[in-house]
Amino acid sequence: MTSSLEAIALLAVEYLLVLGLAPILLGIIRRVKARSQRREGPSLLQPYRDLAKLWRKESVYSDTSSWVTRAAPWVSFAALLAAIPLVPWFVLPTPFSGAGDLIVLVGLLALSRFVIALAALDAGSTFGGMGSSREMWMGSLSEPIFLLVIFAFGAPAGSTQAGTIAAHGVAAGWGYVSAPLLLAVVAYVGLLLVETGRLPVDNPSTHLELTMVHEAMVLEYSGRDLALIEWGQGVKLAVLTGLLIALAVPWGISSSLGIAVIALALALLVAKLAGASALIGGLESRIAKWRLFRVADLTTFAAVLALGAIAFHYLIAAGA
Amino acid sequence: MTDLGTLALDLAAAVALVAAWLCLVHTRIAALVSTYAVQSAAIAVAAGLVAYLYQAPDIYVLAGMVVALNVVVLPWYLTTVLRSLGVTRMVNMYASVRTSALAGLGLLLLAAAVVGPVAPYAAVASAGLLPISTAILLIGFFLLISRRKAIVQVIGLLVMNNGIFLAGIALTYGTGFVVELGLAANLLVLAIVARIFLNRMKDTFDTVDADALRSLEG
Numbered sequence: 001m002t003s004s005l006e007a008i009a010l011l012a013v014e015y016l017l018v019l020g021l022a023p024i025l026l027g028i029i030r031r032v033k034a035r036s037q038r039r040e041g042p043s044l045l046q047p048y049r050d051l052a053k054l055w056r057k058e059s060v061y062s063d064t065s066s067w068v069t070r071a072a073p074w075v076s077f078a079a080l081l082a083a084i085p086l087v088p089w090f091v092l093p094t095p096f097s098g099a100g101d102l103i104v105l106v107g108l109l110a111l112s113r114f115v116i117a118l119a120a121l122d123a124g125s126t127f128g129g130m131g132s133s134r135e136m137w138m139g140s141l142s143e144p145i146f147l148l149v150i151f152a153f154g155a156p157a158g159s160t161q162a163g164t165i166a167a168h169g170v171a172a173g174w175g176y177v178s179a180p181l182l183l184a185v186v187a188y189v190g191l192l193l194v195e196t197g198r199l200p201v202d203n204p205s206t207h208l209e210l211t212m213v214h215e216a217m218v219l220e221y222s223g224r225d226l227a228l229i230e231w232g233q234g235v236k237l238a239v240l241t242g243l244l245i246a247l248a249v250p251w252g253i254s255s256s257l258g259i260a261v262i263a264l265a266l267a268l269l270v271a272k273l274a275g276a277s278a279l280i281g282g283l284e285s286r287i288a289k290w291r292l293f294r295v296a297d298l299t300t301f302a303a304v305l306a307l308g309a310i311a312f313h314y315l316i317a318a319g320a
Numbered sequence: 321m322t323d324l325g326t327l328a329l330d331l332a333a334a335v336a337l338v339a340a341w342l343c344l345v346h347t348r349i350a351a352l353v354s355t356y357a358v359q360s361a362a363i364a365v366a367a368g369l370v371a372y373l374y375q376a377p378d379i380y381v382l383a384g385m386v387v388a389l390n391v392v393v394l395p396w397y398l399t400t401v402l403r404s405l406g407v408t409r410m411v412n413m414y415a416s417v418r419t420s421a422l423a424g425l426g427l428l429l430l431a432a433a434v435v436g437p438v439a440p441y442a443a444v445a446s447a448g449l450l451p452i453s454t455a456i457l458l459i460g461f462f463l464l465i466s467r468r469k470a471i472v473q474v475i476g477l478l479v480m481n482n483g484i485f486l487a488g489i490a491l492t493y494g495t496g497f498v499v500e501l502g503l504a505a506n507l508l509v510l511a512i513v514a515r516i517f518l519n520r521m522k523d524t525f526d527t528v529d530a531d532a533l534r535s536l537e538g
Contacts, residue, residue, distance in 0.1 A: 177331070178330060179331060179333065179337075179448050180334075182331055182334045182335070183337075186338055297345055304421045304422065304425040308341075308425055311429055312432075312448065315436065316447050316451050317447055
């Protein structure tokens, strides 16, 4: 067991890692997309420069907006920060794993989504309202199905704690891989695209307001607030990708506290995160944006996969 | 703990299942054809694994046949048919995309309930193979009855055939080499006949919607 001092040190490393790596994950996705369009693309470090520039600028608020607009970026970012310790990043058992399970994580993501949607309605602009309505509609579709996917991942380990599931996977080795796991991973990737607002659900680099979902909600924001929101998007992507890595390919997460093991686990984690971002970028360059109501088809398909994985685990695999 | 070979077999079957479900949510027929090719490839891998794990060398030939016919020839042939017909999308399906997807889940549950008790007696020691192949068979049948375009109904039949092939492999290492060979020849003839039929249909009714066949006047 880890002492509380070690737990705090590990947690600090986790925060540094996730907050520091979040922008470069966005950079990798943009780079892969640019290369697939035969463009050079911006430097991998460009998101850091953007954030630094926005951070130094003053925030401008609409006269018609209230305290909700001012508080929302901070609340949303805080909710995402609180989600970071719920994911097993590089060491097991996760420090402060008692803080909550994956259902709490889904709740925190919902909270972050909710406050931004509220803020988009606050200033009373048409596009903001449209963005909120779309985002909440998608949220209402993806959240229950996200829970189903978590149950699909958790069924073999009998737990909704990400740390317990990953520990089960590390201990079982190849035996962790199974047909239900494959179904759950495919379902998770579909939901990841919905939750992080990537193509084909939402185009993060669009400039056309009518097609925006998340971008439409943050049109009113500028300066430091916008930096927080964009950084938050990166953190959300990192958290969801990190969770996918921990649940789908948990091997390499360290179970002890030796310096060498931890360093290896850290290097593996960074490589896995970079690889997953490149995959998301590759996936994004292969699909065009769908019309809005096709999103329900995607979430239905994810639900079918998740329920199929659960049914498979209890009806078919268990009978063998 | 299962051994690696059976694990790979399970995964190949799962890929075939996901491909069958994907067939239910595609609305572009070209995507449907390529998904069918992916499914056939997964099934060929499964057949090859069974041949390797159970030392049944004639199944290698069957797997090679699936690759040649179901992965390469038939998708290519269907693509040329699609091009000559000029149809790209499914419209006015009898069941919507979402209904179809949920029906696909129901069919897996049905397959698990029906063949679950028989599964332990299958020749191949993979718990998922028989239920999955039965589900693929049922999903192909659902595709056949829920879509209007005759070409999609042909693909539904081909998906059914994939399910039958996989079930045959799971139950008895294939339904006998000669039978499989005959089946494969039938598939090819079916595809050619379907093309002639579709072209005549297109000429007569100016559509490949099977509903047009219900009215007597052309």
